Amino acid sequence: MRIGAHMSAAGGVHNAFQRGKDATCQSILVFTKSNRQWKAKPLTAEDIADFKQAEAEHADIFPVAVHASYLINIGSPKPELWEKSYQGLKVEVERAAAFGIPYLVFHPGSYVKSDEAMGLESIARGLRRLLEETAESAPNTIICLETMAGQGTNLGSSFEQLAALLEKAGPSDRLGICFDTCHVFAAGYDIRTPEAYRETMSEFDRIVGLDKIKCFHFNDSKFELGQNKDRHAHIGDGYIGREGFANFLNDPRWENHPAHLETPKVETAEDGSEIEMDQVNLAVLRELIK
Ligand SMILES: [Zn+2]
């Protein structure tokens, strides 16, 4: 697999490449705008040129994936928030495309005060419109629904919900899945042993299709299986454990797939010094490759 981590885009998205290199990433995940604000400064020709240059200078770091803003909720029953979310998601897809980035990952959405069926309908309606309206502006950017932990009214935590969304919105080659290990585990799917992993992946294949998986988020979980809690732990420090990650890393089906850490960046050592944790987590992952 091509393992890496979420990297800061402070000062420009192009800076994420050097940060990724310093952290020993083979692939990186970035925000292309502030993840907690709706507004984004439009990209300039210089932003794109800086990115292309950094990408060429770090030819060993690929592919790049974008994570969309956390504010977006196209599962919302409120028309105003839905439209704002839709437009926000469209901007994210088009910004990714402008950089030539192949994957845009987003959280499918929450149904809030409506219900599951209405939430799924709202998300599918957004995706259908998105596929149509970005067919020319972002033909090569795959929109990936992230598997969710099932907190609150979040949709996309069950394989059935993901399959329903892909079917209602598509079918389209421009739709895919980002498989987050912590979220899937929190949603009740075991991946800790080779047997559990095989069973979960064959269930995913039966319901969604393994070919839909385009990228992974590698996070251990601070909570036990099926707790629906989205709390990321360092690799091997949570309830998934190292063997869970070894199952993915040694599965030839994922040989060329990117997997990104979304775990805390720094921890304080006993002597008070700071430890860069991405490097530590990536080293743990590399040890697990047979
Ligand atoms: Zn996410």
Ligand SMILES: [Zn+2]
């Ligand atoms: Zn994630």
